[in-house]
Amino acid sequence: MPTDAVIVAAGASTRFGSADKLTADLAGRPLIAWSLAAFEAVRGLGCLVVVAAPGREAEFEELARTWCPRVCFRVVAGGARRRDSVEAGLRTCSSRYVAIHDGARPLVTPALIERTIEAAQGLPGAIAAVPVTDTIKEVRGGRIVGHPDRSLLWAAQTPQVVLRQAWLDAAAMSDNDETDDAAMLSRLGLECAVVEGSYDNLKVTRPLDLDLAARLLAAREAAR
Ligand SMILES: Nc1ccn([C@@H]2O[C@H](COP(=O)(O)OP(=O)(O)OP(=O)(O)O)[C@@H](O)[C@H]2O)c(=O)n1
Numbered sequence: 507m508p509t510d511a512v513i514v515a516a517g518a519s520t521r522f523g524s525a526d527k528l529t530a531d532l533a534g535r536p537l538i539a540w541s542l543a544a545f546e547a548v549r550g551l552g553c554l555v556v557v558a559a560p561g562r563e564a565e566f567e568e569l570a571r572t573w574c575p576r577v578c579f580r581v582v583a584g585g586a587r588r589r590d591s592v593e594a595g596l597r598t599c600s601s602r603y604v605a606i607h608d609g610a611r612p613l614v615t616p617a618l619i620e621r622t623i624e625a626a627q628g629l630p631g632a633i634a635a636v637p638v639t640d641t642i643k644e645v646r647g648g649r650i651v652g653h654p655d656r657s658l659l660w661a662a663q664t665p666q667v668v669l670r671q672a673w674l675d676a677a678a679m680s681d682n683d684e685t686d687d688a689a690m691l692s693r694l695g696l697e698c699a700v701v702e703g704s705y706d707n708l709k710v711t712r713p714l715d716l717d718l719a720a721r722l723l724a725a726r727e728a729a730r
């Protein structure tokens with residue numbers, strides 16, 4: 507069965523500074539173009555829904571037409587929070603499972619997307635993640651209050667592949683925010699599998715991350 511996908515790209519890029527990070531130049535392409543091209547190469551992809559900031563739908567339709575011309579795509583307006591944008595995308599999909607991806611993660615690969623889709627089959631979902639390498643502390647009021655066991659800690663990435671209806675049912679339980687889709691499913695007691703992602707599948711959040719992404723892309727191209 508084809509799997510639909512949602513690329514969320516409607517954020518305000520606040521931590522990135524004044525510019526919009528999703529159309530920032532990355533190795534000669536708009537940043538989001540790399541995710542669009544990666545999803546176009548995914549075997550068994552259904553419809554690709556790009557969630558754009560309200561008023562920028564036409565701009566992102568042109569980007570999708572340019573960078574993933576061979577897939578069925580739709581562009582819809584996002585909302586105030588990531589979870590609102592994910593919901594707008596999911597309501598436009600029809601497949602049982604949907605792969606949700608941050609447009610701010612340009613180095614995702616078709617292989618990781620396919621592995622995550624495969625891992626989700628028969629489960630509530632599956633997410634890409636990597637084991638943390640720093641020791642993590644829980645901090646309140648500037649003081650350490652917890653020393654989580656590092657061996658149990660993973661940094662969540664995207665894609666996050668979820669049962670579409672379960673995500674929508676969980677979202678309807680409360681308007682409280684969740685920062686990722688696995689957390690949304692956990693509201694129903696549904697826990698996702700984890701697929702080992704890649705440390706270069708970074709999220710461009712700050713200007714430094716764009717420089718890192720460019721270096722990683724150059725290294726990837728050189729290794730071809
Ligand atoms: N209302 C929102 C918020 C976020 N996103 C998307 O969710 C992904 C992860 O969010 P993040 O990296 O935090 O992007 P921003 O919210 O734009 O960043 P900031 O918090 O710095 O404003 C991004 O692709 C972003 O465009 C979205 O579609 N709609």
Ligand SMILES: C[C@](O)(CO)[C@H](O)COP(=O)(O)O
Binds near residue numbers: 588663664686
């Ligand atoms: C979904 C995510 O990328 C997993 O790490 C992350 O939670 C997104 O957080 P953001 O603050 O919306 O960038």
